[in-house]
Amino acid sequence: MDKIVKGYWDCPYCGNKGMSGLEKRCTNCGHPQDEGTKFYLKQEKEYVDADKAQAYGKGADWTCSYCGSLNRHDAVVCVGCGADREESSGDYYHNVENQHKKAEAKKKADEELHEQLSGLKQSGGFKKRLPIIIGLALLIAIIAFSCRPKDYSASVTAKTWGRVISVEAYKTVQESDWTVPDGGRVTEERNEVHHYDSVLDHYETVEVQKSRQVQDGYDTHTDYTDNGDGTFTEHTYETPRYTTEYYTEEEERPVYVQVPRYATRYYYDIDKWVQDHTLETSGSDNEPYWDDSGLADNERENGRAEHYKVVFTTDKNKSYTVETDLNTWERLKVGEGVDIIVQNGNVKEVNGQPLR
Numbered sequence: 001m002d003k004i005v006k007g008y009w010d011c012p013y014c015g016n017k018g019m020s021g022l023e024k025r026c027t028n029c030g031h032p033q034d035e036g037t038k039f040y041l042k043q044e045k046e047y048v049d050a051d052k053a054q055a056y057g058k059g060a061d062w063t064c065s066y067c068g069s070l071n072r073h074d075a076v077v078c079v080g081c082g083a084d085r086e087e088s089s090g091d092y093y094h095n096v097e098n099q100h101k102k103a104e105a106k107k108k109a110d111e112e113l114h115e116q117l118s119g120l121k122q123s124g125g126f127k128k129r130l131p132i133i134i135g136l137a138l139l140i141a142i143i144a145f146s147c148r149p150k151d152y153s154a155s156v157t158a159k160t161w162g163r164v165i166s167v168e169a170y171k172t173v174q175e176s177d178w179t180v181p182d183g184g185r186v187t188e189e190r191n192e193v194h195h196y197d198s199v200l201d202h203y204e205t206v207e208v209q210k211s212r213q214v215q216d217g218y219d220t221h222t223d224y225t226d227n228g229d230g231t232f233t234e235h236t237y238e239t240p241r242y243t244t245e246y247y248t249e250e251e252e253r254p255v256y257v258q259v260p261r262y263a264t265r266y267y268y269d270i271d272k273w274v275q276d277h278t279l280e281t282s283g284s285d286n287e288p289y290w291d292d293s294g295l296a297d298n299e300r301e302n303g304r305a306e307h308y309k310v311v312f313t314t315d316k317n318k319s320y321t322v323e324t325d326l327n328t329w330e331r332l333k334v335g336e337g338v339d340i341i342v343q344n345g346n347v348k349e350v351n352g353q354p355l356r
């Protein structure tokens with residue numbers, strides 16, 4: 001299926017473009033194809049006549065080391081200067097490889113130069129970014145300014161306190177479990193569901209959607225190789241093409257049932273310490289106290305908690321409620337004038353003393 005296709009070349013001497021690769025000399029100025037010649041294809045492919053095609057694709061042109069002309073593989077002397085084939089300086093592929101290497105080296109040198117230049121420009125980049133840097137600094141300054149601590153003259157307008165004692169009692173309580181703990185007095189036994197087991201009951205048939213790749217024809221591809229003698233060889237080949245086919249298949253699937261498993265559950269009375277009640281006191285005076293009214297024989301304390309709050313009202317009539325420790329709370333008197341520092345809506349200091 002391989003066919004010979006015409007290549008094309010440009011004359012480096014007079015600039016004439018798109019000449020047939022079969023023309024060994026420029027049709028305009030007569031300059032021969034030489035070591036700088038690179039054959040290429042056009043969008044429209046032109047096949048070489050079958051009888052002529054026999055002569056192509058047999059070997060790359062050789063380059064005369066004296067005049068640089070390209071000569072057909074079977075020529076024994078240079079068409080340009082008559083030198084012997086023995087004096088060849090490589091062939092067409094060798095030339096193309098050299099051109100490629102030169103182009104790569106130039107590209108690399110250009111890149112290095114570009115890097116050096118952009119490195120020099122970088123130092124000037126700071127000037128461009130200066131407005132952004134100033135803008136950011138300004139923004140940070142505004143935020144810092146609005147979040148800064150503010151001083152106020154204020155007075156203590158209210159004080160409150162609250163105290164809580166948590167009380168446990170030793171009592172008889174009803175509980176139930178699968179076992180009876182020490183001290184439990186069983187009052188009832190019941191047969192109850194302890195857990196469920198998954199048990200295979202039967203199989204059912206279900207339809208399952210499946211897919212597979214099936215071949216439905218071929219895709220034709222064409223590519224070209226440079227023969228190095230002014231022509232290209234066109235190769236055509238096929239690859240199989242696939243489509244996705246969907247089908248259903250029957251599958252057996254297990255079906256399970258949930259079977260209850262029974263066990264004896266014990267209901268029992270047991271004596272233990274349980275949370276019972278709290279003793280709470282509170283007020284807005286200066287005399288906080290605990291409710292020590294006493295505990296019954298079967299009761300005991302289970303922790304205490306206390307809370308002290310002060311309300312400050314500024315001369316701009318804005319109020320802040322603050323939770324403090326007992327010492328601070330006792331020191332502050334209702335009606336007393338104080339200096340407070342407020343930051344982010346919270347009182348941070350009172351008369352120069354940090355709060356908690």
Ligand SMILES: [Zn+2]
Pocket residue numbers: 011012013014015016026027028029030031
């Ligand atoms: Zn020319």
Ligand SMILES: [Zn+2]
Pocket residue numbers: 064065066067068069078079080081082083
């Ligand atoms: Zn020559």
